[in-house]
Amino acid sequence: MELHAVADLPEIRPGDDIAELVADRATLEAGDVLTVASTIVSKAEDRAVDLEEFPVSGRAAEIADRLEGITGDEKDPRFAQAVLSESTELLIDAPFLLTETRFGHICVNAGIDRSNVPDNDILLLPKRPTKSAERIRAGLEERGIEDVAVVVTDTCGRPFRHGQRGVALGWAGMPASRDWRGEEDRDGHELGVTVQSVIDELAAAANLVTGEGDGGTPAVVVRDWDFGDHGGSDELFRSVEDDLIRQALREWRFEG
Amino acid sequence: MELHAVADLPEIRPGDDIAELVADRATLEAGDVLTVASTIVSKAEDRAVDLEEFPVSGRAAEIADRLEGITGDEKDPRFAQAVLSESTELLIDAPFLLTETRFGHICVNAGIDRSNVPDNDILLLPKRPTKSAERIRAGLEERGIEDVAVVVTDTCGRPFRHGQRGVALGWAGMPASRDWRGEEDRDGHELGVTVQSVIDELAAAANLVTGEGDGGTPAVVVRDWDFGDHGGSDELFRSVEDDLIRQALREWRFEG
Ligand SMILES: Nc1nc2c(ncn2[C@@H]2O[C@H](COP(=O)(O)OP(=O)(O)O)[C@@H](O)[C@H]2O)c(=O)[nH]1
Ligand SMILES: Nc1nc2c(ncn2[C@@H]2O[C@H](COP(=O)(O)OP(=O)(O)O)[C@@H](O)[C@H]2O)c(=O)[nH]1
Ligand SMILES: [Mn+2]
Ligand SMILES: [Mn+2]
Ligand SMILES: [Mn+2]
Ligand SMILES: [Mn+2]
Structure with missing residues (x-):
């Protein structure tokens, strides 16, 4: 698996076509994943x-x-x-x-x-990051670039662990997760881990290359990584019923 | 940045020397990061x-x-x-x-x-994953392989988001996080994101290659990635005072 930042992207302005700007600067191949920092998606979508x-x-x-x-x-x-x-x-x-x-x-x-x-x-x-990812992917297709998945990313913090890391907000052209249910481990037993959030892992990997500062590298091409022969799921965000932490937070108030 | 699984690792047994097994099968260079799934660290450390x-x-x-x-x-x-x-x-x-x-x-x-x-x-x-990472790194050094950072990983779930992803449990040879405090954005303003958990991002990236199943690929070499000229921090796990979610959970009980 290889990751390369797309070089020389300009300051993004409202109305800019990210697919075009990337297609002009990077050679994309079928099977690649393109990650795009939400910052530039927002700028293009007039969210400043x-x-x-x-x-x-x-x-x-x-x-x-x-x-x-x-x-x-x-x-x-x-x-x-x-x-x-x-x-x-x-x-x-x-x-x-x-x-x-x-x-x-x-x-x-x-x-x-x-x-x-x-x-x-x-x-x-972005208002609807998955829609943004779909638009960028469609823009690539219009330029003859087929079979490239797109992930819109952000950097954010999390409970339990210090620091921030890249996460996926929206995606197109691939499922959010690999579903390993029904597959087996090295000894023929059922697997413990069932759903691997590969778009979050792609976002985290890309974030190592984009950085958080003035690098000017919001887009990354991931090559030679393959979703593989697994089931897929497009659920990323938990619902309240499915999230005990949210339930606990609803009953709690900071007293500082 | 490139990631490659170390090929042909055997079934790991108590007492196995992971540094030796990896060094015999992969060419490691100064500046590389080696990620190792906790599963095989545990097996080597007799934790089955x-x-x-x-x-x-x-x-x-x-x-x-x-x-x-x-x-x-x-x-x-x-x-x-x-x-x-x-x-x-x-x-x-x-x-x-x-x-x-x-x-x-x-x-x-x-x-x-x-x-x-x-x-x-x-x-x-593993009992002390950072100690495990230090031992593997020392084992590489004994074999003349200098300046390789080691990250011990696991796959686990999280609040708010479905699915599991790779995380770091222990590390050696590099800080856990890049500290961006005091650095500037593209317009000379102070940055919003301050601490980037690069070891978690490396663990997530590596997990895309190791997978969760019978792949037999618990170790990954990350090449051409650079921590860069940033401050570093070795705090990964939040303390209770620093974690509102833990505080909320202490006052909550599941009533199902
Ligand atoms: N070329 C270019 N890079 C940008 C622009 N805005 C931000 N970046 C870069 O995009 C990367 C990610 O920026 P960040 O603020 O962390 O975005 P976020 O993670 O989506 O919130 C950094 O390398 C920034 O320097 C832009 O308008 N043009
Ligand atoms: N070569 C080898 N691979 C193993 C062994 N145990 C697990 N693996 C592989 O290591 C990878 C990660 O396994 P997993 O159970 O997800 O480990 P965890 O994420 O550390 O809990 C998968 O590719 C497994 O097939 C072993 O003893 N030898
Ligand atoms: Mn952001
Ligand atoms: Mn960021
Ligand atoms: Mn595990
Ligand atoms: Mn795993």
Whole structure:
């Protein structure tokens, strides 16, 4: 398996065609996976916005106020409002905001970035990252590039472990996971691990190459990796019934 | 960046020298990262055991009994005892066991595997995976192979997202994370993402190559990836104070 960053991508502007920009700079082959950082997908989809676009609700003012009291840092209630507007559920409201975005992803601040946004205050995540991945894949196909899977990625934190790592937000042209159910181990026994989230593993692998800074390398071509002869699943985000941690969080409140 | 599985590794037995087995089969270069699945580290460290080695405590009997009632599947109380014996804290006791292992890793069933264990009932995780990584790295150095980092990996699940993915349990020869604090984005602003868990990303990348089944490919060489000129951190597992999810779980109980 090989990973190479796509070189020389420009600063991405609203309306830019990512498929075209990548196709002009990289040789893609059937079976490759193209990972694309959500940052540039958002820029292309005009998701860089200013805070003044978020008139503050009472709830957002209250949240920002409490966070300011707890952290001692100034908190803009318009930012809290942007997070609420992007979310369907607020899982933790202090000492930071953990929410479920409208497309089902759980992360801090609804994944809103303040880095790598040149002309606006903030960058929202793509509205429907799987749709974005499908569009990029279709754009490649229009240019005669067939059978390339696309994964839209972000970097985010997680419970239990320090630090952040690359994760998948959207995908097209391959299932989200390898389903190993019914397959056997080296001794002919049934496997313990059943569902391998390969798009998250691809996103994590790509993140080693893209980095988090000024590298200018948001797109990565993965070659010579094969999904293989397995069942597939397209479920990535857990539902509440299926997630004890979410259930526990619903009954809990930070008392700091 | 390139990843290649080490070919032709045999079935690993207690006392086997993983450094030697890998060095005989792969050409390692300075700057490479070698990932090794915990399964074979455990086998080499004699961590394949039988359930009869776990005399059942009252607590284990109670846990197994409740799980049996909830899930409708037969539960061996000796397995519950093995999980307790490997753990320092029980975070969830139903409808499955989520614990913190003695070395700080949080996962279901203390990471105990029933797949890929030929002659015993179960396989415990290595006792101190970072010590294991250091030993393998020292073994490579004894054979004149210098400057190869080693990451001991496992596959496990996570909150919020379906499926399992590769994670790091232990590491040697490199920091666990890249610390981006103080570095700048493309516009000279401070970065949002601060700590990138590169060993977890390496473990996830390698897992795409090792797979979960009968592939027989537990070791992967990562070439042409560079930690780069960043600060580093060796904290991987969050402490309770630093983990709201753990705090929430302490106050919660499954009522199913
Ligand atoms: N060429 C180019 N690179 C960008 C642009 N915006 C961000 N990047 C790069 O994309 C990579 C990922 O950036 P990051 O902010 O971590 O994106 P995220 O993980 O999707 O939130 C880094 O190498 C950035 O330097 C852009 O508009 N053009
Ligand atoms: N050569 C060899 N491969 C093994 C052995 N045990 C497991 N494997 C392989 O190692 C890889 C990872 O196995 P898995 O059970 O998922 O390990 P884990 O992720 O560390 O729990 C798979 O390709 C297995 O077939 C062994 O003793 N020898
Ligand atoms: Mn981001
Ligand atoms: Mn990033
Ligand atoms: Mn395992
Ligand atoms: Mn595995």
